[in-house]
Amino acid sequence: MSRSTAKSDTKDIASSLPLWRAFGVIELVAMSSGGLTASEVAHHMNLPLVTAYRLLQRLSELGVLEGEGRGAKYIVGARLGRIAQTIAGSGSIVDRTRPIAQEIADEFGMVAYIAGLFEFEAYILAVQSPRTAKAPTVHPGRHFKIHALAGGKALLAYQPSWILRQLLAKPLERFTARTITDPDAFIAHLKDIRRLGYALSAGESEAGLWGIACPVHEGSGAVSYSVGLIAYEKAIDGTAAFAKRAAKRLKRAAAEIANVVTNAPILPDKQMLWPPLQSVPGDG
Numbered sequence: 001m002s003r004s005t006a007k008s009d010t011k012d013i014a015s016s017l018p019l020w021r022a023f024g025v026i027e028l029v030a031m032s033s034g035g036l037t038a039s040e041v042a043h044h045m046n047l048p049l050v051t052a053y054r055l056l057q058r059l060s061e062l063g064v065l066e067g068e069g070r071g072a073k074y075i076v077g078a079r080l081g082r083i084a085q086t087i088a089g090s091g092s093i094v095d096r097t098r099p100i101a102q103e104i105a106d107e108f109g110m111v112a113y114i115a116g117l118f119e120f121e122a123y124i125l126a127v128q129s130p131r132t133a134k135a136p137t138v139h140p141g142r143h144f145k146i147h148a149l150a151g152g153k154a155l156l157a158y159q160p161s162w163i164l165r166q167l168l169a170k171p172l173e174r175f176t177a178r179t180i181t182d183p184d185a186f187i188a189h190l191k192d193i194r195r196l197g198y199a200l201s202a203g204e205s206e207a208g209l210w211g212i213a214c215p216v217h218e219g220s221g222a223v224s225y226s227v228g229l230i231a232y233e234k235a236i237d238g239t240a241a242f243a244k245r246a247a248k249r250l251k252r253a254a255a256e257i258a259n260v261v262t263n264a265p266i267l268p269d270k271q272m273l274w275p276p277l278q279s280v281p282g283d284g
Contacts, residue, residue, distance in 0.1 A: 021045065025055055026080065029065055035073030061160045063222045078218040078261060094125045096260050100253050101128040101227065108246065110231040114257065115144070115151035115213070117224050122146040122155055125225075147172050147186065148179050148205035150198075150213035151228040157193040158215050158223035164190075178203045198247040199226075202239070208232055212243055214250040216257045225261065227253050 028044055029036055036044075042052035056074050059065040063079030097114055105112035105128040114126040122144060146152030147167070156164065164187070172181040180186045193199045201211045213228025227250055236242050 021047070021055060022059065025052070025059065026064060029074055030076050030080070035067065035075040037071060037073055041074070061162065063218070063224060066222075078222055079224065093261055097257050098126045098128065100256050100260075101126050102131075104128075104227070104229065104249065104253055105130045106132070107249065108229055110229045110235075112227070112229055113151065115155065115226045115228065117155045117159070122149075122152045124151075145173070145175060145205045148175050148201060149228075150201040150211035150230070151226045153190065153193055153199040153201065154213040154215045154226040154228065155223060157190040157199065158217075175205050176203055176207050180204065196247070197251060198243075199228075200243060202233060208234065210236060210239065212246050212250065214247065214254045216254045216261065218258055218261055225257060227257055 024045055025041055028041060038049060038053040038056055041047070041056060042049045045052065047055075056065060056067060060067055060074065060077065063077045065074045065080070066077040067074035094114070101112040101114055109130045109132070111130070112128050113124050115122050116125045124144060144152060146156065156167065168183045168186070172179070172183070172186060174181050180189055198212060198214045201209070203209060209230065210233035211228055211230040213226045215223040216225035216227060217223060229246055229250070233239065
């Protein structure tokens with residue numbers, strides 16, 4: 001083996017080390033019956049405690065593992081559980097939640113959708129049109145404007161600060177005069193969404209479009225999905241009253257979807273403690 005080849009191999013190994021460590025930790029936790037603490041992971045993986053803790057925290061933020069705090073037991077997270085369910089042949093989450101969206105679409109005579117957050121992008125996973133519609137319907141599109149549609153904002157409001165930093169590292173694109181593009185104003189808006197438990201969008205992505213969406217709280221408190229309704233604003237008679245009625249129904253639907261996703265439903269009115277959003281995105 002030449003010296004240059006040896007250097008290349010060493011560089012490849014070094015660059016892959018974080019990935020090897022992450023998969024090693026995931027496999028180790030998955031094989032443990034009651035979960036592992038950061039100290040136990042550090043011991044088994046021969047890692048410094050601070051390295052093990054940071055790795056566990058990042059995997060928890062990604063939803064792969066669940067646990068919080070240095071003394072906590074870390075277990076398999078909802079995201080990894082979903083992958084395992086799909087591999088085991090229990091059916092995709094989209095197929096199993098589509099009837100929930102269809103029921104909402106038929107009840108309100110509007111398009112209902114389920115959105116998912118993957119890395120830093122939001123995607124429409126399922127769209128159901130009402131089987132009998134009194135007004136024209138609108139399709140939200142597969143890859144939508146995450147900061148300007150209700151479904152995207154319902155997802156972002158419950159994400160850790162490092163994801164928000166990633167989003168706000170670049171200027172928020174303005175689509176209409178109503179699009180919120182100021183970072184501080186957007187963070188304040190996300191706080192309001194968390195307080196209400198649902199997100200609204202009125203002409204922020206496109207003039208005339210109106211939408212409402214609720215987050216799907218998974219067993220750990222993570223939010224990777226949202227469920228929402230979208231329509232032309234002129235087709236809604238009294239948006240304020242309609243929003244209250246729709247929010248109540250969407251929260252019930254979100255609980256049903258959570259039951260499918262995690263087999264541990266979170267009731268719509270259940271009070272949960274969430275880490276506070278920073279006024280200005282920063283470390284935390």
